[in-house]
Amino acid sequence: MKPQDIEDLSFRIIDEEAGDHGFDEQKWSIVRRMIHTSADFDYIKSVRFHPEALQKGIDAIKNGCTIITDTNMARVGIRKKEISRFGGDVRCLIADENVARQAIEEKTTRALAAVDIALPFIENGIYVVGNAPTALLRLIEHVKAGKVMPALIVGLPVGFVNAAESKDALMELDIPFISNKGRKGGSNVAASIINALLIMADSSEKPK
Template sequence: MNTPSSLNHPIVEQSFTLIDQEIGQHNLTLLEYQIARRVIHSTADFEFINLLKFSPNSIDIGVKALRNQTPIITDVTMVRQGIVNLVAKTFNNPIITAIENVTRTLPGKTRTETGLLECSQQYPHGIYVIGNAPTALLALCQQIKEKKFKPSLIIGVPVGFVSVLESKKMLAQIDIPQIRAEGRKGGSPVAAAIVNALLILAWENKI
């Protein structure tokens, strides 16, 4: 299952080999596993082999969107920092960080939530990557339900306790291409790992 890539450091490839040996059999497709394996490499948490969920054709859709240089909208700077180097080496997609995109204050909403709502108007077909802000994910899902915008893909992996389970449940119920992590686990490293895995799949022309 280990697929060498010039974009991967040899130590990463060695880690992948060790992960393959420890996981053994699993129920993911080959492409899903390549994404899950990178998440496990970033977190050292093997539970993600079961926590990650993929809507039909979400990987194909994400790969095509990246190749088309679709803007990537991240909720926080840490996610941006985790993908910026590989984006620059591949398709050079614009990366917009929602928390830095705030031009106004909305009562009762966090800065990240406000920034993402503004991004949904500016980049309605973007790839949205949520690693930390469950309230922002809830707001995005509501916008989609109200047919106010339709992103190419949502990567929904917020981490924590408040509104995290609710946001992931709402995402699972909407008809939009998505990759999400069930339960409370997630975070910036998980979000960045998923984007980076998609970038490598797209760059290697595996799909």
């Protein structure tokens, strides 16, 4: 089977096993891709969308926004064709020398320092957290302080320490977000959300 045939069959299997999930077409395209990436149907119950999340994310992509990720794994997993088509880019600063220097000087994590250094790129952009709760919590601090306003935050840090709590804090903000309840998440799942948005943005530009 060709790769596209495998993906199409996988989506049909997911549709059949999910049954009556209750999502509209756009939200289901995101949740289905999350399931496709993780083979985890729990996302049907745990995923959360801010009411403006999808439209804000799609508009930002079509306006050529910068997408910042907390890990290189998420950056590599995001489709590049659609990003370049709209004039945007995707960056991860975790390995940046300035990030490493600031983390050492301030005795903090690289993930947290990367958020600070990424501030000039985050305004009206998309920040993707798939691994580090510290990154999400730092970003929330900056949003609350009025230092930055992303078009969309995708928050899916994974783990046992502050992962669920950081997502709960995100969902208390009145800012476009896509997240989930609980400990599950990961860079691959976070990247899958962006890919679904990129496909929607690209499809909306093509002639019917």
